[in-house]
Amino acid sequence: xxxxxxxxAIFLLLGGFTAWYVLSGKKDEKxxxxxxxxxxxxxxxxxxxxxxxxxxETTTIERDGDAWKVNGKWKAGKxxxxxxxxxxSNIELQYVPPPAALESLTKELASRGIKVEVxxxxxxxxxxxxxxxxxxxxxxxxxxxxxxxxxxxxxxxNMVGQIRTRYDSTGDDWRDKNIFSYKxxxxxxxxxxxxxxxxxxxxxxxxxxxxxxxxxxxxxxPSNKPVVKGKVEGFLMGFEALKAESxxxxxxxxxxxxxxxxFSIVSVTDKKGEQRKAAFYPTFRLDKYTGERRSDxxxxxxxxxxxxDWMLTQHGVFKKIFWSYDAFF
Numbered sequence: 001x002x003x004x005x006x007x008x009a010i011f012l013l014l015g016g017f018t019a020w021y022v023l024s025g026k027k028d029e030k031x032x033x034x035x036x037x038x039x040x041x042x043x044x045x046x047x048x049x050x051x052x053x054x055x056x057e058t059t060t061i062e063r064d065g066d067a068w069k070v071n072g073k074w075k076a077g078k079x080x081x082x083x084x085x086x087x088x089s090n091i092e093l094q095y096v097p098p099p100a101a102l103e104s105l106t107k108e109l110a111s112r113g114i115k116v117e118v119x120x121x122x123x124x125x126x127x128x129x130x131x132x133x134x135x136x137x138x139x140x141x142x143x144x145x146x147x148x149x150x151x152x153x154x155x156x157x158n159m160v161g162q163i164r165t166r167y168d169s170t171g172d173d174w175r176d177k178n179i180f181s182y183k184x185x186x187x188x189x190x191x192x193x194x195x196x197x198x199x200x201x202x203x204x205x206x207x208x209x210x211x212x213x214x215x216x217x218x219x220x221x222p223s224n225k226p227v228v229k230g231k232v233e234g235f236l237m238g239f240e241a242l243k244a245e246s247x248x249x250x251x252x253x254x255x256x257x258x259x260x261x262x263f264s265i266v267s268v269t270d271k272k273g274e275q276r277k278a279a280f281y282p283t284f285r286l287d288k289y290t291g292e293r294r295s296d297x298x299x300x301x302x303x304x305x306x307x308x309d310w311m312l313t314q315h316g317v318f319k320k321i322f323w324s325y326d327a328f329f
Contacts, residue, residue, distance in 0.1 A: 172247035
């Protein structure tokens with residue numbers, strides 16, 4: 001019986017040693033050989049993401065306090081930046097492609113690969129890899145770490161679909177599309193001019209703790225009625241997130257449209273004294289076959305913004321700020 005106890009003890013010791021050896025070997029293998037399979041970087045460690053496409057176009061998304069900036073100049077769009085950060089911080093190996101697929105995947109990466117460089121504090125490069133196309137079942141994305149020879153198929157866990165689109169935007173698509181984005185308490189003055197309805201144009205401005213509303217044009221008779229504070233507050237709330245549908249800076253006819261009389265010219269001045277201005281030119285519903293104007297229904301406006309941008313906006317979004325002078329009394 002005593003002999004059996006010794007045999008059991010020896011067996012347990014050998015089993016424990018074997019388990020330790022196998023596990024430590026796997027850990028070693030992961031740390032020394034798995035660098036080309038470890039793509040993700042925690043958002044907290046990211047200060048800058050550089051993206052370069054085969055077309056020669058480059059984009060830099062850089063941390064700017066609590067927000068992000070595009071190419072050192074423009075505020076980055078919230079949703080598109082969050083989608084990119086989700087990809088960069090969650091991208092994982094899905095599987096290693098079979099040897100038979102390597103030649104075609106390598107060629108595809110060489111022709112369509114998007115280079116991604118992720119930087120941390122002090123400009124330290126944390127990761128650099130290439131994002132290629134999608135797998136045949138459209139559930140994975142081909143990627144390869146810079147300096148590696150083996151392409152991988154990657155994904156975001158618990159998400160069905162490819163992730164190339166998270167990196168594949170171009171130019172103005174990365175930018176914040178808000179034309180006006182102000183909290184009511186940050187606004188000092190608003191003016192809205194209606195060149196073809198001059199008597200409905202107005203200037204709204206702070207007067208101590210109150211608000212005054214005056215006609216925009218001197219020849220418009222002022223109202224003798226008191227300003228309703230609740231109406232002013234409701235009006236100002238409309239400026240919190242007035243987002244355009246798209247940037248149209250390459251639109252060929254914008255110079256000719258600028259020669260027309262705009263529907264309105266809106267100007268907002270904030271507490272810092274900075275002003276944002278936009279002129280709105282209506283576009284009407286067109287016949288889908290002839291392209292000719294079909295009705296007087298305004299669906300969208302082209303906006304000529306003081307940032308130098310030409311943008312397309314929806315009437316349904318911006319109509320809430322197109323108030324008339326007499327609406328405040």
